[in-house]
Amino acid sequence: MNEQIALTAERLSLSFRNGLRLFSSASTTVLDDVSFTVARGETFGVVGGNGAGKSTLLKVLAGIYQPTRGRMTKSVPNVSLLNLQLGFDENLDARDNIVLSGMLMGLSRKRMRELTDEILDYAELDSAVSMPVRSYSTGMKARLGFAISKYSRPDVILLDEVLSVGDGHFREKAEATMREMMMGNQTVVFVSHDSGRIRELCSRVCWLKDGRVQMLGQTGEVMNAYDEYILRK
Structure with missing residues (x-):
């Protein structure tokens, strides 16, 4: 593996069986053929509407869920999911x-x-x-x-909307800490609905739609397309 890469998602797919019926084969696909890499020291953004699979993806990256297909590999010892309801x-x-x-x-x-x-x-x-x-x-x-x-200071921090919670004072402090982490070469995967924060903090972005990668690339290009899509809805 490239020593500059912290995380690699290779064609990740995740499906959950519907209900508890013993002989039911029906399932719901939450992630479908998702691939990307996250470089060491990068702040990588993940955007998408409700139900797009963003939080589920973080749980796969953290090792909480095992993908149905594909593979997630890491070249760092510690990956920590910071989620308001977890841990x-x-x-x-x-x-x-x-x-x-x-x-x-x-x-x-x-x-x-x-x-x-x-x-x-x-x-x-x-x-x-x-x-x-x-x-x-x-x-x-x-x-x-x-x-x-x-x-x-885990090697990779997975952040799920945490900067949008709390009063203005703490949000400002958390954002200042995020910038400090970035300057200190901290690797971050950041899920948010806040276009402004994604544009400010992230170098690249993955846009998920219905569990699939709609677009992956530099922040400005992806967010321009994503914001235009949101305005058309």
């Missing part, structure tokens, strides 16, 4: 989830405990630090998850 033990508090999340990314318990105060300070959870995560708002979970990724 925390809802019964644990913020400190324990920080340690658990870091260990799942391959960091030691000792290292995550050393980072805990910095992570909590960044996440701005205040008095909620000792409360179970199940009591957190969506925005609080987003802040905690983003803070863990900032300080644990």
Whole structure:
């Protein structure tokens, strides 16, 4: 594999069987023949309408789903999916989830405990630090998850709409952190409906439509076509 490539998707397809009927062969295809590469240090965007397969694709890249056909290969040790509904033990508090999340990314318990105060300070959870995560708002979970990724620094971060959540202050801080990661050669795959952020942060974009790659290429070219398509709908 090319040492400059972090992730390679080769003709990825994923289908789910419809319902629970034992002898039913009917299925729904969520991803269909998706191929692309993500270079080390690149911020790679994924766009598309609701149901296009964007979040499912991230779960395949993270190894949560195994493709029905095709192959996803990586040349880096750690790929972390930062999703607002994924990755925390809802019964644990913020400190324990920080340690658990870091260990799942391959960091030691000792290292995550050393980072805990910095992570909590960044996440701005205040008095909620000792409360179970199940009591957190969506925005609080987003802040905690983003803070863990900032300080644990996995080789590839998969971001699913996280920058669109929370108040204006945290969004600005998260975007500043994203730029800092990009300058520091962090590899990011970024799913968003926000055309402006995709244009600003990403070097290349994959446009998914009905689970297939509609267009893949430089950000300006793909987003011009995508925005025109959205306006025509």
